[in-house]
Amino acid sequence: MKRELTCIVCPVGCSLIADLENGKVVSVSGNSCQRGRDYAQTECVAPMRSVTTTMRCCGGEILPVKTDRPIPKNQVMDCMKIINQRVAHLPIAVGDVIIENVFGANIVATKNMGGLGNE
Amino acid sequence: MTDLVIIGGGPAGMSAALAAYDRGVRDILILERDDSLGGILKQCIHNGFGLHTFHEELTGPEYAWKYEKQIHEKQIAYKLNTMVLDITPDKVITATNETEGIFTIQAKAIILAMGCRERPRGALHIPGTRPSGIYSAGTAQRFVNLEGYMPGKDVVILGSGDIGLIMARRMTLEGAKVHAVCELMPYSGGLARNIEQCLNDFDIPLKLSHTVVEIHGKKRLEGVTIAEVDPKGEPIETTKEYIPCDTLLLSVGLIPENELTKQAGIQIDPVTGGARVNQDRQTSVPGIFACGNVLHVHDLVDFVSKEAEIAGIAAAAYLNGVPETKTEISIKTDGKIRYTVPEVITEKKDITVYFRVSGVYRNATVCVTSGKNVLLTKKKQKVSPGEMESVIIKKEMLEQIDELMFQLEVQS
Ligand SMILES: Cc1cc2nc3c(=O)[nH]c(=O)nc-3n(C[C@H](O)[C@H](O)[C@H](O)COP(=O)(O)OP(=O)(O)OC[C@H]3O[C@@H](n4cnc5c(N)ncnc54)[C@H](O)[C@@H]3O)c2cc1C
Numbered sequence: 438m439k440r441e442l443t444c445i446v447c448p449v450g451c452s453l454i455a456d457l458e459n460g461k462v463v464s465v466s467g468n469s470c471q472r473g474r475d476y477a478q479t480e481c482v483a484p485m486r487s488v489t490t491t492m493r494c495c496g497g498e499i500l501p502v503k504t505d506r507p508i509p510k511n512q513v514m515d516c517m518k519i520i521n522q523r524v525a526h527l528p529i530a531v532g533d534v535i536i537e538n539v540f541g542a543n544i545v546a547t548k549n550m551g552g553l554g555n556e
Numbered sequence: 557m558t559d560l561v562i563i564g565g566g567p568a569g570m571s572a573a574l575a576a577y578d579r580g581v582r583d584i585l586i587l588e589r590d591d592s593l594g595g596i597l598k599q600c601i602h603n604g605f606g607l608h609t610f611h612e613e614l615t616g617p618e619y620a621w622k623y624e625k626q627i628h629e630k631q632i633a634y635k636l637n638t639m640v641l642d643i644t645p646d647k648v649i650t651a652t653n654e655t656e657g658i659f660t661i662q663a664k665a666i667i668l669a670m671g672c673r674e675r676p677r678g679a680l681h682i683p684g685t686r687p688s689g690i691y692s693a694g695t696a697q698r699f700v701n702l703e704g705y706m707p708g709k710d711v712v713i714l715g716s717g718d719i720g721l722i723m724a725r726r727m728t729l730e731g732a733k734v735h736a737v738c739e740l741m742p743y744s745g746g747l748a749r750n751i752e753q754c755l756n757d758f759d760i761p762l763k764l765s766h767t768v769v770e771i772h773g774k775k776r777l778e779g780v781t782i783a784e785v786d787p788k789g790e791p792i793e794t795t796k797e798y799i800p801c802d803t804l805l806l807s808v809g810l811i812p813e814n815e816l817t818k819q820a821g822i823q824i825d826p827v828t829g830g831a832r833v834n835q836d837r838q839t840s841v842p843g844i845f846a847c848g849n850v851l852h853v854h855d856l857v858d859f860v861s862k863e864a865e866i867a868g869i870a871a872a873a874y875l876n877g878v879p880e881t882k883t884e885i886s887i888k889t890d891g892k893i894r895y896t897v898p899e900v901i902t903e904k905k906d907i908t909v910y911f912r913v914s915g916v917y918r919n920a921t922v923c924v925t926s927g928k929n930v931l932l933t934k935k936k937q938k939v940s941p942g943e944m945e946s947v948i949i950k951k952e953m954l955e956q957i958d959e960l961m962f963q964l965e966v967q968s
Pocket of ligand 1: 670
């Protein structure tokens with residue numbers, strides 16, 4: 438079976454074709470780098486996505502956050518629920534872990550807030 | 557008197573300041589109307605920035621911080637909440653802020669880095685009422701990502717530019733239902749990866765060759781009528797469809813912010829809407845440079861930073877009094893290639909020329925000629941208006957010519 442994909446790894450957005458046999462990817466074409474091949478492999482078997490969103494802080498501030506690695510695609514909405522239920526405490530620096538282990542990733546801040554730096 | 561004044565503290569302004577600093581300029585002042593540095597990146601909380609420059613995927617605020625941190629470390633001066641009102645051809649800047657009132661600064665060199673703004677609804681001529689609930693995608697992005705509130709729950713997006721696609725995903729993640737993204741053209745102006753991860757991931761339909769033909773609702777938006785358009789762009793009556801919604805986002809393009817540029821008497825390129833510049837991003841007024849979205853709309857911030865570096869280095873050279881060369885080679889385009897940056901070459905050296913095309917073409921050849929001589933050809937499997945292309949013009953090619961022609965040859 439052949440499956441057509443659009444690579445989301447970088448802005449080039451290569452059109453990929455993955456060849457599947459018994460649910461396994463046996464070959465990938467159309468990619469222009471190794472990362473494209475890896476993407477096709479996981480996308481056909483267990484798709485993953487990074488999540489970027491915002492989180493409320495104790496004083497009502499809006500903190501941008503992200504998962505520090507991709508999580509299973511079908512858990513993105515549940516991840517959003519967890520983040521939206523929580524409140525972050527200031528001060529916070531870029532890269533600080535705000536929530537640990539959400540579907541295998543940490544939720545980290547992408548902006549400094551409540552201290553020195555870019556508010 | 558200030559050596560170098562930079563107008564706008566977005567990625568372009570910060571990168572230009574750092575490049576000039578690295579070339580020895582110390583008397584630098586950045587003027588920014590917002591309450592922090594970072595420009596539009598502050599509201600672009602998604603990732604995909606910096607892949608070219610840092611070889612990692614950063615979010616907008618993270619990318620901005622990489623530059624802002626260096627601005628602090630190098631103690632480059634900036635004034636926030638400061639709006640520049642006027643620039644004269646002899647480089648007198650008038651600005652205003654709460655503490656200083658209205659004040660002027662005489663600069664030796666200026667870099668324009670004011671970014672761009674979104675095309676408003678008025679520029680679109682959609683008939684119907686004028687209810688609330690209609691926003692530009694960027695305004696909605698600011699509401700959700702910086703101010704923390706949702707503009708609505710049932711959304712239609714007109715225009716499939718990247719900001720519109722990104723907002724389709726963002727609104728969905730926060731619990732809204734995005735009913736459709738309508739695109740007037742038969743192709744999307746957004747990146748393929750964004751159609752995949754922002755629309756397809758959430759089963760949001762992308763309706764190509766579709767537009768909004770009517771807006772319904774008195775106080776608040778109640779719905780829109782959409783329709784397919786024929787190849788001339790005229791709506792097809794029988795395809796009309798009503799979609800109930802409380803929010804319409806417009807993602808219909810960006811316009812460089814060039815009021816100040818015009819006030820300074822700088823020549824504008826009618827196609828880009830930005831200043832006409834040479835290879836150093838110097839405008840028609842010597843000592844005034846432009847870079848980033850104020851010059852031409854960029855989709856990738858990496859290119860903005862790179863272009864700003866060129867402007868920063870050139871401003872440093874100008875301040876050091878590097879003599880001006882007397883060449884003038886203008887670059888013309890055939891229409892299939894819409895524009896180039898730079899538009900004019902005034903020094904014979906290797907130069908990367910950036911350009912955009914006017915439509916989607918397959919198996920196209922970019923052809924650079926001077927008179928009857930073909931100087932360079934470059935084959936492209938596919939070119940589209942959404943993606944900025946570039947070629948390198950070698951110093952040797954520039955000998956004994958006074959004009960370059962950029963053409964796109966397409967096999968029918
Ligand atoms: C809504 C929106 C969303 C975008 N999303 C993406 C994205 O997802 N990914 C991507 O790669 N690119 C995105 N872009 C493109 C993005 O604009 C560029 O990548 C980059 O941010 C442009 O940098 P800049 O410094 O030229 O402009 P900006 O970031 O716009 O910075 C210009 C700065 O100049 C200031 N300024 C303007 N006029 C004055 C004045 N008169 N006086 C003082 N200060 C002034 C502004 O306040 C602003 O801070 C987006 C653009 C917009 C408009």
